[in-house]
Amino acid sequence: xxxxxxxxxxxxxxxxxxxxxxPWCLSxxxxxxxxxxxxxxxxxxxxxxxxxxxxxERQSGWPGTxxxxxxxxxxxxxxxxxxxxxFTSSSTMNRLAARIVRxxxxxxxxxxxxxxxxxxxxxQDAKTVIIGAGAxxxxxxxxxxxxxxxxxLFESSRRVGGRLLDAATxxxxxxxxxxxxxxxxxxxxxxIEKRLADSSGIETHTGTGVLAVYPGERFEVLASNxxxxxxxxxxRLIICSGAYEQLPLFANNDLPGLFGxxxxxxxxxxxxxxxxxxxxxxxxxxxxxxxxxxxxxNDLTLSGVVTKRREGEAIDRLRARGVPxxxxxKPTGARGGRRLDRIELAPAGxxxxxxxxxxRACAIEAPAAxxxxxxxxxxxxxxxxxxxxxxxxxEGDGMTSHGNIFAAGHCxxxxxxxxxxxxxxxxxxxxxxxxxxxxx
Amino acid sequence: MSKTIVCxxxxxxxxxxxDAFKQGYHDLESLKRYTGFSTGFCQGKGxxxxxxxxxxxxxxxxxxxxDPPRVRPLLHPTPAIRFAGExxxxxxxxx
Amino acid sequence: MKDRADLVIIxxxxxxxxxxxxxxxxGFSDIVVLExxxxxxxxxxxxxxGVRQQWSTADHIKLxxxxxxxxxxxxxxxxxxxxxxxxxYLFLARDAESASxxxxxxxxxxSLGVPTRLIDVREARRIVPGLAGRNVTACAYNSTDGVLFPxxxxxxxxxxxxxxxxxxxxxxxxxxxxxxxGRIAKVITSRGAIATRRVINAAGGWSAQVARLAGCQxxxxxxxxxxxxxxxxRPFLDPMLCDLSDGTYFSQTMRGEICGGLSDPEExxxxxxxxxxxxxxxxxxxMTRMMPRLGGVKILRQWAGYYDETPxxxxxxxxxxxxxxxxxxxxxxGHGFMLAPAIGKxxxxxxxxxxxxxxxxxxxxxxxGKNPAPKESLVLG
Numbered sequence: 001x002x003x004x005x006x007x008x009x010x011x012x013x014x015x016x017x018x019x020x021x022x023p024w025c026l027s028x029x030x031x032x033x034x035x036x037x038x039x040x041x042x043x044x045x046x047x048x049x050x051x052x053x054x055x056x057e058r059q060s061g062w063p064g065t066x067x068x069x070x071x072x073x074x075x076x077x078x079x080x081x082x083x084x085x086x087f088t089s090s091s092t093m094n095r096l097a098a099r100i101v102r103x104x105x106x107x108x109x110x111x112x113x114x115x116x117x118x119x120x121x122x123x124q125d126a127k128t129v130i131i132g133a134g135a136x137x138x139x140x141x142x143x144x145x146x147x148x149x150x151x152x153l154f155e156s157s158r159r160v161g162g163r164l165l166d167a168a169t170x171x172x173x174x175x176x177x178x179x180x181x182x183x184x185x186x187x188x189x190x191x192i193e194k195r196l197a198d199s200s201g202i203e204t205h206t207g208t209g210v211l212a213v214y215p216g217e218r219f220e221v222l223a224s225n226x227x228x229x230x231x232x233x234x235x236r237l238i239i240c241s242g243a244y245e246q247l248p249l250f251a252n253n254d255l256p257g258l259f260g261x262x263x264x265x266x267x268x269x270x271x272x273x274x275x276x277x278x279x280x281x282x283x284x285x286x287x288x289x290x291x292x293x294x295x296x297x298n299d300l301t302l303s304g305v306v307t308k309r310r311e312g313e314a315i316d317r318l319r320a321r322g323v324p325x326x327x328x329x330k331p332t333g334a335r336g337g338r339r340l341d342r343i344e345l346a347p348a349g350x351x352x353x354x355x356x357x358x359x360r361a362c363a364i365e366a367p368a369a370x371x372x373x374x375x376x377x378x379x380x381x382x383x384x385x386x387x388x389x390x391x392x393x394x395e396g397d398g399m400t401s402h403g404n405i406f407a408a409g410h411c412x413x414x415x416x417x418x419x420x421x422x423x424x425x426x427x428x429x430x431x432x433x434x435x436x437x438x439x440x
Numbered sequence: 441m442s443k444t445i446v447c448x449x450x451x452x453x454x455x456x457x458x459d460a461f462k463q464g465y466h467d468l469e470s471l472k473r474y475t476g477f478s479t480g481f482c483q484g485k486g487x488x489x490x491x492x493x494x495x496x497x498x499x500x501x502x503x504x505x506x507d508p509p510r511v512r513p514l515l516h517p518t519p520a521i522r523f524a525g526e527x528x529x530x531x532x533x534x535x
Numbered sequence: 536m537k538d539r540a541d542l543v544i545i546x547x548x549x550x551x552x553x554x555x556x557x558x559x560x561x562g563f564s565d566i567v568v569l570e571x572x573x574x575x576x577x578x579x580x581x582x583x584x585g586v587r588q589q590w591s592t593a594d595h596i597k598l599x600x601x602x603x604x605x606x607x608x609x610x611x612x613x614x615x616x617x618x619x620x621x622x623x624y625l626f627l628a629r630d631a632e633s634a635s636x637x638x639x640x641x642x643x644x645x646s647l648g649v650p651t652r653l654i655d656v657r658e659a660r661r662i663v664p665g666l667a668g669r670n671v672t673a674c675a676y677n678s679t680d681g682v683l684f685p686x687x688x689x690x691x692x693x694x695x696x697x698x699x700x701x702x703x704x705x706x707x708x709x710x711x712x713x714x715x716x717g718r719i720a721k722v723i724t725s726r727g728a729i730a731t732r733r734v735i736n737a738a739g740g741w742s743a744q745v746a747r748l749a750g751c752q753x754x755x756x757x758x759x760x761x762x763x764x765x766x767x768x769r770p771f772l773d774p775m776l777c778d779l780s781d782g783t784y785f786s787q788t789m790r791g792e793i794c795g796g797l798s799d800p801e802e803x804x805x806x807x808x809x810x811x812x813x814x815x816x817x818x819x820x821x822m823t824r825m826m827p828r829l830g831g832v833k834i835l836r837q838w839a840g841y842y843d844e845t846p847x848x849x850x851x852x853x854x855x856x857x858x859x860x861x862x863x864x865x866x867x868x869g870h871g872f873m874l875a876p877a878i879g880k881x882x883x884x885x886x887x888x889x890x891x892x893x894x895x896x897x898x899x900x901x902x903x904g905k906n907p908a909p910k911e912s913l914v915l916g
Contacts, residue, residue, distance in 0.1 A: 467706075469573045470573045470574065473580070474686075474690070481766060481767075483835070483836065510838075512810055512837060512838050513815070513836070513837055514835070517766050517833035517834065518833055519830060519831050520765070520822055520829055520831075521819070521830035521831065522819075523816050523819040524816070524819040524822075524830065
């Protein structure tokens, strides 16, 4: 975030076409923010705390990232490049080409720092491991703990909360109208954290992402942080791994300056960093419109908000502030040299872009892809939902196809925060029941 | 040059995917290997859903994409030194 | 799918495809190759791409030497880059016994035209900056060994064979082999039957299972071998580095990833292809012991495949006596890929022109207990 604040837009160059790239997910799941930090290559700079004296270097492009001559590959290749069949007409030519390609292969130089000190392994047993401390994971943890069971809770971010930390998250009471009883994600989180503090039996490790769940008689949960690596043999799992924000496909969708909705929320509202103005927000959900509203409220220049919604408080407020609101357009192209200059949109159902919005940063909403990998690898069935991707298959109480694995929240395909809180609690209770049944 | 990028880590454009399909790579695993999508740094977090949708669209249905490409550890790239430590003795020993 | 063919090859891995490739280039293409999954599904899609001529038996050395020559032409012949990089193989011995075995092997290799050299630790560290040289008793280095990218080799051979008329049926499982009067009559697959008189068993880890379908016994047993790959980095490691004490091997791929594995003496024979933490821990310990700077390199992914192993570490080649028309091309352990071009070419000549070759005598299916072949000892992974 410091780098964005400092005005860096191009963080690196893409591996084949050498296109300019930058951060867009800001949640540690893409490769847009990779930097060489203190002599170690390919580090996700969005996850690393800035420190005085830190050496941060860009690592791709030739001769450099700002000006990369190898971008010629992008310009000369049209829309595609099949690297499998290049330079195969003569063996000598082929060997020479291979040597040249090798010279420019790889992303980042090997570590120049001294070999790191050994990281101790900690092996332990646990009755239940909960993966992810977002809305669903926290609810599950509280439900399981209140039933008197101990658990281990792993969260890859430095803070628990997940989307509850986003400024644009709001939660309505179940059964109420959408605008009724709205509570902010933050306020909900504070209540949850108080209950956590009052609970016993919850061992929480933040900044410690789960890297794998090896199936077996008991699961081997592998998690790691800078200080320690855990290998936990667990009897049961509650997987609340969330989802990965996506950007839709359109021409030049990889330009620096494009962000996911949650990413922009985190950047501007969480860190107070404005990536550029004017901004555009494209999205249909409450969250997207609330974000646009927050940006406008804070006097940021919005050249447009693009949505399918025709009415609502947020839209009224935006209009009142003079922010242009456009209905039912979808992005067809992003334009700019090394970073976003404008976004082109076509009316829904149309192909020709007739709306062009000048912007330096644009947040676009697209269904997030559920984080199904850990559950799938551990042995759970997944299903394909064509708008969002693969998701963990569950029954009503959070049971997956594997008897000892429960799942809740966005990784199962359920998108709302209210559902995440509710299903997390159900999964926690179902897990508690399963433990009790086994013990009796 | 205008490209629609599906896999940012391995720089796979939509046209690269179409090209691979035309060459006869009609299942997700083969498409993945031929184009390289999901084999890079983020291991598919930003592109698998897109690629599956693409293939389902061309195949006229979701059958060919019912299973995602095989999932393997690790979820995030992690320094080798983190796994090189010996057991520090906490918890039960492997029997 | 054809319902009759002169030759059916079970297994669309590199061995089966290599046979189909060279046969079709010689003008014979009435062949159906049966592959149960997608191309690259088996070991041919899961290996580290190593190609070495440093072996302990003359036959392996000669086959590997021929394969190196053929690999150098493959990209031009098939129109697919296989990125064959001859960056060398560096073997490290860590005790006196391995050191003297290494020395004997180098002599044998030299006598067969392979320019391996015994070098000292100082030179080894020049070739591999960052190599930890403690406890190394001897090193052997051959600069003409190398690594390639296996997938395009598989695709390239398949594409050319198809263009020349071979049918390669993927996602097609073998269900049965019909034998009438001691002779192959037809194969039955998940998509129908194919009448044929000749079946080649090139099924790698599944070879023994396939043989049983024809009523034959093979001593092959599949073993899981695990492998991992790192983040892509700029080139900094030229050769494939191999440690004889524990079978650790790793090199840098064309994409810049460090890729390799090691032996596990406790791994039983199985068709388990899951990944384990045990491997991850052991491999990372071994890698960081051999090259400490690798500690800071990030591991990206681990996976596993099968070595199709035989009691003497040598392949099984040639016709089975029990069933006429049932021909074995399997048992390649962890080195089938690197020998595949030579096996394919020699095999094609033998099948088409009945060109005799000593490997069909030495590696005959019925050799066990009668004429055992000398055990190949330079096994990795």
